[in-house]
Amino acid sequence: MSARSVEEHAAHISGLLTGLHTLSPSAVPTAEALGRITCSDIASPVDLPLFRNSQMDGYAVDAASVASVPTTLTVRGVIAAGSGKPPKHLPGSAFRIMTGAPLPEGADAVVPVEDTTGVTEHVVTIERGRSVGEFVRERGSDITTGMLLVTAGTHLEPRHIAALSAVGLASLDTYTKPRVAIITTGAELKSAGTTLEPGEIYDSNGPALATLAEANGADVVSVARSSDDPAEFRELLSYATSVADLVFTSGGVSMGDFEVVKETLTPLGAHFGHVAMQPGGPQGTAVVNEVPVLSFPGNPVSTMVSFEVFARGELRRAAGLPEIPRERLPLTAQLRSVDGKRQFLRARRTADGIELVAGPGSHLVAAMAWADVLIDVPAAVTELGAGDLVDVLPLSASSI
Ligand SMILES: Nc1nc2c(c(=O)[nH]1)N[C@H]1C(S)=C(S)[C@@H](COP(=O)(O)OP(=O)(O)OC[C@H]3O[C@@H](n4cnc5c(N)ncnc54)[C@H](O)[C@@H]3O)O[C@H]1N2
Numbered sequence: 564m565s566a567r568s569v570e571e572h573a574a575h576i577s578g579l580l581t582g583l584h585t586l587s588p589s590a591v592p593t594a595e596a597l598g599r600i601t602c603s604d605i606a607s608p609v610d611l612p613l614f615r616n617s618q619m620d621g622y623a624v625d626a627a628s629v630a631s632v633p634t635t636l637t638v639r640g641v642i643a644a645g646s647g648k649p650p651k652h653l654p655g656s657a658f659r660i661m662t663g664a665p666l667p668e669g670a671d672a673v674v675p676v677e678d679t680t681g682v683t684e685h686v687v688t689i690e691r692g693r694s695v696g697e698f699v700r701e702r703g704s705d706i707t708t709g710m711l712l713v714t715a716g717t718h719l720e721p722r723h724i725a726a727l728s729a730v731g732l733a734s735l736d737t738y739t740k741p742r743v744a745i746i747t748t749g750a751e752l753k754s755a756g757t758t759l760e761p762g763e764i765y766d767s768n769g770p771a772l773a774t775l776a777e778a779n780g781a782d783v784v785s786v787a788r789s790s791d792d793p794a795e796f797r798e799l800l801s802y803a804t805s806v807a808d809l810v811f812t813s814g815g816v817s818m819g820d821f822e823v824v825k826e827t828l829t830p831l832g833a834h835f836g837h838v839a840m841q842p843g844g845p846q847g848t849a850v851v852n853e854v855p856v857l858s859f860p861g862n863p864v865s866t867m868v869s870f871e872v873f874a875r876g877e878l879r880r881a882a883g884l885p886e887i888p889r890e891r892l893p894l895t896a897q898l899r900s901v902d903g904k905r906q907f908l909r910a911r912r913t914a915d916g917i918e919l920v921a922g923p924g925s926h927l928v929a930a931m932a933w934a935d936v937l938i939d940v941p942a943a944v945t946e947l948g949a950g951d952l953v954d955v956l957p958l959s960a961s962s963i
Pocket residue numbers: 747748749751752764765766767768769813814815816817818819822842843844845859860861862863865925
């Protein structure tokens with residue numbers, strides 16, 4: 564069977580994942596919406612400030628009565644923030660007023676307490692006049708009812724949560740995070756922190772896929788590990804497809820004797836084959852219990868590159884996150900590539916351009932950590948020179 568191109572495989576995956584893009588929005592309490600993405604424009608239901616109020620601790624006056632100073636005014640009472648409907652102002656008098664307290668109807672300026680002397684409970688001497696509007700926060704001077712407060716697609720930060728709370732919105736419609744389950748496979752795998760027997764290795768694909776999915780907007784609902792026993796894998800798969808919108812598996816897709824993923828999924832109608840790319844050649848896809856399953860090859864770099872190439876964009880779009888654009892940058896040195904396979908080479912940005920960090924080996928997990936981009940070399944290109952412009956794929960950042 565001939566190898567699929569990257570584009571063909573990506574299109575096939577896109578077709579399998581259409582359900583991810585029609586998840587209904589989630590209503591989330593505003594106070595818990597940090598990091599969520601709004602799925603519609605949000606207009607303010609109220610004016611902000613909600614009412615005319617004082618910007619200073621001082622005296623509410625009418626500017627005309629303090630036009631010539633010093634002048635002594637009768638103090639008719641004290642208005643605190645939260646003290647209810649304000650009294651009426653009478654020209655030639657004042658109310659002692661606190662910051663945020665509603666301005667008496669008819670008052671049009673506030674004289675800060677620092678500009679007064681001779682204060683008693685009943686009188687105050689104004690030493691400095693204030694003009695109309697000074698230290699008065701008008702109703703709606705921040706935002707008026709119906710004005711757009713936050714646009715669709717906003718990645719909510721604390722400052723957005725503050726404004727949305729200030730206008731009294733208790734919950735928000737946000738993109739539903741696609742639920743992702745991960746199953747890594749291989750009898751040799753153990754968790755970091757445990758003692759290894761000869762031949763065993765630490766599982767890096769589980770943590771890699773979980774954090775890649777999370778960093779790209781998913782809600783990772785399960786991370787499990789299977790031995791090469793088909794019964795165990797089937798059981799984990801059955802659970803994964805019952806809790807997730809999308810399942811990733813790693814390993815067990817190639818030509819060995821214990822390819823548990825391939826063996827289990829093939830009878831269920833899965834597609835396994837080669838994609839003309841490196842790393843990430845052997846790939847599988849299936850739909851189990853109506854849930855799409857993407858089966859990536861087990862080599863650590865192959866798994867991560869497969870995610871970056873086939874899953875990142877789909878997950879980000881489903882989660883309402885912006886696309887991470889490709890860039891075109893110059894190479895610092897010559898490179899060679901295999902004919903007929905699209906290469907995704909680990910590289911990093913330098914002041915002079917893009918520099919390779921490792922050879923093509925898909926077990927080179929430390930080199931992957933030092934990379935911040937993948938160079939995307941077309942299948943037909945076998946050699947590039949220093950200074951040549953190449954397409955690069957920025958690698959998933961640690962936060963969305
Ligand atoms: N005869 C052939 N052999 C292989 C071919 C081939 O075409 N013909 N393809 C090679 C390529 S390319 C890849 S990629 C791998 C894919 O193999 P599998 O998906 O079946 O993966 P495994 O055999 O299970 O593991 C491969 C490698 O990766 C290590 N691994 C697996 N899972 C993890 C994990 N969760 N964390 C860390 N490391 C993991 C595993 O120990 C193996 O070293 O097949 C080639 N062979």
